[in-house]
Amino acid sequence: MKRQRRTGVSWTGALLFFLTVAAIVSAAVLIYSALPAEMTDGAKAGAMLGVIAAFAFLCTAADLLRRKLTVERPVRKILAATDAIAAGDFTVRLESGHLYLRRDEFDEIMENLNKMSAELEHTEMLHADFISNVSHELKTPVAVIKSYAEALGKGEPDAGTRQKYAGALISAADRLTALVQGVLRLNKLENQKLTPAYTVFRLDEMLAEAALSFEEVIERKRLDLECDLEEVEIRSVPDYLELVWNNLLSNAVKFTDAGGTVSLSLKAENGNAVVRVADTGRGISAEVGKHIFEKFYQGDASHAGEGNGLGLALVKKVIDLLGGEIAVESEVGKGSVFQVTLRGAV
Numbered sequence: 137m138k139r140q141r142r143t144g145v146s147w148t149g150a151l152l153f154f155l156t157v158a159a160i161v162s163a164a165v166l167i168y169s170a171l172p173a174e175m176t177d178g179a180k181a182g183a184m185l186g187v188i189a190a191f192a193f194l195c196t197a198a199d200l201l202r203r204k205l206t207v208e209r210p211v212r213k214i215l216a217a218t219d220a221i222a223a224g225d226f227t228v229r230l231e232s233g234h235l236y237l238r239r240d241e242f243d244e245i246m247e248n249l250n251k252m253s254a255e256l257e258h259t260e261m262l263h264a265d266f267i268s269n270v271s272h273e274l275k276t277p278v279a280v281i282k283s284y285a286e287a288l289g290k291g292e293p294d295a296g297t298r299q300k301y302a303g304a305l306i307s308a309a310d311r312l313t314a315l316v317q318g319v320l321r322l323n324k325l326e327n328q329k330l331t332p333a334y335t336v337f338r339l340d341e342m343l344a345e346a347a348l349s350f351e352e353v354i355e356r357k358r359l360d361l362e363c364d365l366e367e368v369e370i371r372s373v374p375d376y377l378e379l380v381w382n383n384l385l386s387n388a389v390k391f392t393d394a395g396g397t398v399s400l401s402l403k404a405e406n407g408n409a410v411v412r413v414a415d416t417g418r419g420i421s422a423e424v425g426k427h428i429f430e431k432f433y434q435g436d437a438s439h440a441g442e443g444n445g446l447g448l449a450l451v452k453k454v455i456d457l458l459g460g461e462i463a464v465e466s467e468v469g470k471g472s473v474f475q476v477t478l479r480g481a482v
Contacts, residue, residue, distance in 0.1 A: 210242035226257035277308035346381040371480040383447040392417035
């Protein structure tokens, strides 16, 4: 809940100012009345001038002290913090010297600076992790390309060896291409540089086509494919959703051993389209499930060479942009179920 911002006149400050002026005037009147009656008017005027000058000096000194404590000190703290942030130090945090009920605008500025600094620090960490992960993902295919290229350059291998080397080079190049495309897509989605083109289409037909595209690998792995697709029309973005289904089905097929089952279902529920992609594969632990949609996170190290950890991050970003929801239920050794809920069913 957004906290209400302090605005308007500080009635406490106005009251203190009024009481101070009243006290000074009262003191001046008392001093004037206490002057000896035999003093001349000129002497009384001189004495009162001195009294007024003394009071003015005290008030000026008090105001300077007030400004130093309530204005200059927090301003210096804020300037020091902004200088540090501008120099790249995002660990800066400011502490207010006021209790909650006595907070002023400077305290709100400090709080906002703390939030901004924390967000920048988090962004910097994500950026560093992103660069590190991309660099790590690039090393393996580049090393493969270099190794096989050097092997080809050392001599004239037989036809079978050349074919093997060529296959390895193509596989490494494909992995590099997938990584670059994944990074570019994720960057565009995160920066909303793609303009979604909403249209009405048959979601069941799209899902059927997506499943058919995996027919060859499903037959090769001797998997059973079960489909239960209701006829559902939806207003959404076809290009975005194709990416979602391809990633979910690809993972289901990849992590399900021979003889397992991959299931795909579509239901219309409460004006939403609910898609479930299930498998009887290896499943994931609850701890892995917490990070499964993070960029470059790969819960199954045995399949690390088959992907780059961007697929589910892209899926999550697409679903978020479309205003939908995605959830996963999984148990190690028993498989996983990814459920996508989309608005716009018509």
